Amino acid sequence: MTATLTVVRAGALTTVQDAGRRGHAHLGVPRSGALDAPALALANRLVGNAPGAAVLETTLTGCALRPDHTVTVVVGGAPCPVTVDGRPAAWGVPVRVPAGAVLDAGGVTAGVRSYVAVAGGIAVEPVLGSRSTDLLSGLGPAQLRPGDVLPLGTAAPRTPPAHVAPWPAPPTVLPLPLRPGPRADWFTATALRTLTAATYRVSQHSNRIGLRTEGPPLDRVRTGELPSEGMMLGAVQVPPDGRPVVFLHDHPTTGGYPVIGVVPEAALAAAAQAAAGTPVRFTPG
Amino acid sequence: MTAGRPLRVRPAGRHALLVELPDAERTGAFHAELLRRRAAGTLPPVEEIVPGARTVLLDGVPHPEELARRIAGWEVPARATDEGEAVEIPVRYDGPDLAEVAALWQVGVDEVGVRHSAYTYRVAFCGFAPGFGYLTGLPAELHVPRHDTPRTRVPAGALGLAGPYSAVYPRATPGGWRLIGTMPDPAPLWDLTRDEPALLTPGTRVRFVAEGGAP
Numbered sequence: 287m288t289a290t291l292t293v294v295r296a297g298a299l300t301t302v303q304d305a306g307r308r309g310h311a312h313l314g315v316p317r318s319g320a321l322d323a324p325a326l327a328l329a330n331r332l333v334g335n336a337p338g339a340a341v342l343e344t345t346l347t348g349c350a351l352r353p354d355h356t357v358t359v360v361v362g363g364a365p366c367p368v369t370v371d372g373r374p375a376a377w378g379v380p381v382r383v384p385a386g387a388v389l390d391a392g393g394v395t396a397g398v399r400s401y402v403a404v405a406g407g408i409a410v411e412p413v414l415g416s417r418s419t420d421l422l423s424g425l426g427p428a429q430l431r432p433g434d435v436l437p438l439g440t441a442a443p444r445t446p447p448a449h450v451a452p453w454p455a456p457p458t459v460l461p462l463p464l465r466p467g468p469r470a471d472w473f474t475a476t477a478l479r480t481l482t483a484a485t486y487r488v489s490q491h492s493n494r495i496g497l498r499t500e501g502p503p504l505d506r507v508r509t510g511e512l513p514s515e516g517m518m519l520g521a522v523q524v525p526p527d528g529r530p531v532v533f534l535h536d537h538p539t540t541g542g543y544p545v546i547g548v549v550p551e552a553a554l555a556a557a558a559q560a561a562a563g564t565p566v567r568f569t570p571g
Numbered sequence: 572m573t574a575g576r577p578l579r580v581r582p583a584g585r586h587a588l589l590v591e592l593p594d595a596e597r598t599g600a601f602h603a604e605l606l607r608r609r610a611a612g613t614l615p616p617v618e619e620i621v622p623g624a625r626t627v628l629l630d631g632v633p634h635p636e637e638l639a640r641r642i643a644g645w646e647v648p649a650r651a652t653d654e655g656e657a658v659e660i661p662v663r664y665d666g667p668d669l670a671e672v673a674a675l676w677q678v679g680v681d682e683v684g685v686r687h688s689a690y691t692y693r694v695a696f697c698g699f700a701p702g703f704g705y706l707t708g709l710p711a712e713l714h715v716p717r718h719d720t721p722r723t724r725v726p727a728g729a730l731g732l733a734g735p736y737s738a739v740y741p742r743a744t745p746g747g748w749r750l751i752g753t754m755p756d757p758a759p760l761w762d763l764t765r766d767e768p769a770l771l772t773p774g775t776r777v778r779f780v781a782e783g784g785a786p
Contacts, residue, residue, distance in 0.1 A: 311619040311630065313769045314697040413763060423701045424742075468581035468589040468626075514698060514705070516621030516628025518587045540623055540698030548584030 289357065291404065293434040294388055295350035300430040301419035301494075302408050303401075305338035310414055311539040315425065317519060318418040319535050321494060321558030322399055323551075325363040328451055329403035332360040332380050334442040339407030340417040342430070344400045348391035349430065351402070356385050358405040358441065362453055364397025364559055378453050397456030397559040405441035421494050422536040456559040460488065462532065462549045463571030467522060469512065469544030477504035481522075481530065481546065482568050489529075490562035494536040496523075497557045499566055503528025504546065514540045520549040522568075530568075532557060578647075580639040587630040588639055595624060595695055595707050595735070600650040602627050603774055615641075622696040622773045624705070657691055657776035660739065662730050663783055664688075666750035672732065675715050683751055684781050686713065692737060692777040697769065702741035702761030704771030709737055721747035728757035730779070737779075739771075755782065 293300075303326065306319020320326035320343055327337040342349060348366050353359075360380050361368045368375045371387045383389045391400050410417050410427045419426040430436075470478065486501030504524050517523070521533040523543045532549055534557065547568070549557070560566070577597060581589040592598040602622045608614040615638055618631020632638050664684025673680045692708035709732070717733040722745060725731070729740045731748025740746060741760035754760070760770050771777065 308618055308631070310701075311621045311628075312697060312773055314699060314701045314703055414768070425701065465584045466582045468583045468591075513624030513626075514696065515589065515623030515626040516619075516630070518583055518628065518630050520584060538698060539621055540696060545583070548587070550585050 288409070289353065289355035289406065289438040291357075291408075291436045291438060292352045292354070293349065293430050293432055293436070294352050295348075295390070296430040296432050296434070297344050297347040297349040299345035300349040301343050301421070302340050302410055302427045302430075302436070303343040303418045304340040304416055306418050306535060307414050307416040307420070307425070311516065314423065314539050315414060316420055316422050316536050316539060318416065318420040318426065320401065320418075321535055322363050322401065322555045324454070324555050325399075325401045326403075328453065329360050329362045329401045330407075332362070332449070332451060333358050333403045333405040335403060335405065335407050339403070339439070340410065341404070341408065342402040344391060344402065346398060347393050348400055349402065350388055350390040352386065352388050353383055353404070353438075354385055355438075357383050357438065359383050359389055360403050361389075361391045361400055362403070363399050363401040364394040364456055365453075366394045366400050367392040379450055396561075398561055399558055404438055406439035409437040409439040420536055422538060454556075456561070457556045457564060460556055460560040460564050460566045461553070462557065462566060462568050463553055464522065464547040464549060464568045465571070467545035467547040468515075470546050472506050472508040472512070472544040473524070473546055474505045474507050477506070478546070480504060482570055486530065486566040486568070488560045488562050488564045488566060492562065494534055496534055496537060497532040497560070499530050499532070501529065501566075504530065506544070508544075512542050512544050514542050517541045517545070518548060519551055520554055521545045522547045522549060534558065578643070580642060583628065583630075583635075586632055586635065587628060588632060588635045588642075590627045590629065590642060592625055592627075596650070597647075598622060598625050598627060599693065599695065599774060601647050603650055604645065604647045605629075606774070624695060655776060657778045658770060659778050659780050660754055661782045662688070662739075662752045662754050662779045664752040664781060666730060666752045668749040669751050672715055672749050672751050676713055687737070687751065688779040688781045692779075694771045694773050694775045694777065695736070696773055697771070700741060700744055702769045702771065703738060704769070704773075704775070704777075706737040706771070706777055707735055708777075709735060711735070715749055717747040718749065719747075721745050725750065726753075728754040730754060752779075
């Protein structure tokens with residue numbers, strides 16, 4: 287019989303995420319997947335799953351779950367209080383949750399997104415090779431709601447290979463190295479200097495599609511519309527208001543605003559954990 | 572490729588390249604060449620090949636500079652205009668913007684469907700939503716601007732026009748295109764039970780077949 291998790295409290299935004307959908311961008315299908323990819327891999331390792339097994343990604347306020355079998359769970363990513371049936375439990379290390387008990391991952395004390403990995407993985411039906419929720423195009427399971435029941439995969443019969451691991455702290459300043467983008471020449475020399483010299487801040491309007499920023503607007507030398515072109519993960523797109531948006535995993539696969547630079551994928555995990563108001567420093571690199 | 576400097580490779584981060592071409596036709600030909608080389612096993616590993624209006628993005632490329640050098644030396648043949656079967660899309664020309672488009676085209680309302688269905692289109696690229704194909708093929712004198720204010724909801728199956736493009740909405744979304752018709756059953760546009768979920772993939776030729784009489 288399949289073990290399941292029942293959603294007791296869904297939180298502000300909790301979705302199923304794995305390593306994402308690859309190879310379908312030409313059909314308009316975003317990559318999707320966990321925004322904090324190292325947290326996904328580490329959480330899975332701690333419960334003995336394959337690195338890309340599906341987990342739950344929460345946003346700021348966590349979630350609560352009730353398994354119908356005894357399961358091993360780890361809550362990692364953004365730090366938060368963890369309880370089992372109201373009793374404090376450890377964050378960042380594997381916890382046994384008895385059948386029928388409620389695991390609660392609380393509101394974050396820093397960062398944005400916590401990850402709840404369960405031994406066996408969340409076993410919802412894959413869509414185009416991934417179990418990830420894609421909020422832009424509506425593929426994969428919907429955002430969790432109270433009462434949802436999630437199937438679990440079969441846990442590995444062996445004990446998890448590690449019990450304790452260091453988790454990176456959420457950033458107090460977000461460094462974003464920047465490579466030249468395909469449309470850097472659409473911007474003034476002043477705009478290019480401003481981008482790397484000024485301090486931007488993470489906007490509260492950020493989401494899984496993009497990390498929006500607030501700061502000095504970037505002026506263009508070329509006006510007019512850019513014909514739609516392919517967009518890459520980490521693209522720094524500049525819409526008409528001049529404020530750069532860093533594309534995260536649910537970004538559209540084609541778009542019409544110029545891309546001034548590209549942030550390497552490895553730097554985006556920190557972007558996923560940068561709370562609204564966090565200073566952003568774009569640096570050439 | 573042909574004379575001049577028809578192909579320009581733009582930087583796009585550590586693992587991607589944006590190849591820019593002068594027009595939609597040569598973009599389509601270059602995209603077709605990429606697919607041919609990938610099928611033949613002569614293209615280095617590339618995770619995503621994403622055509623745009625006048626560009627093709629190559630993403631998930633281990634060595635972009637090396638690939639850029641190779642591409643610069645390619646001979647890319649022009650694309651045959653009539654190869655392969657065209658996908659037929661049944662459509663009723665009954666959209667809410669039919670009269671506006673008729674006025675812009677300076678024809679009668681009944682004439683819009685007759686004109687629109689007379690051309691063969693091609694999927695230039697996809698985006699906006701899964702299975703949403705941007706179809707080129709409408710002559711320049713029939714291009715119409717999109718609405719200044721988008722509709723908050725365009726139903727699935729709506730056939731719209733915007734600039735050089737025609738498209739059928741695979742699902743209900745907001746949208747600013749001028750709606751001239753309806754595909755009565757839009758389900759085949761995006762069907763996850765098929766091996767290829769999108770009916771309209773980049774490069775596919777498309778014909779619209781008018782259903783029923785004039786509205």
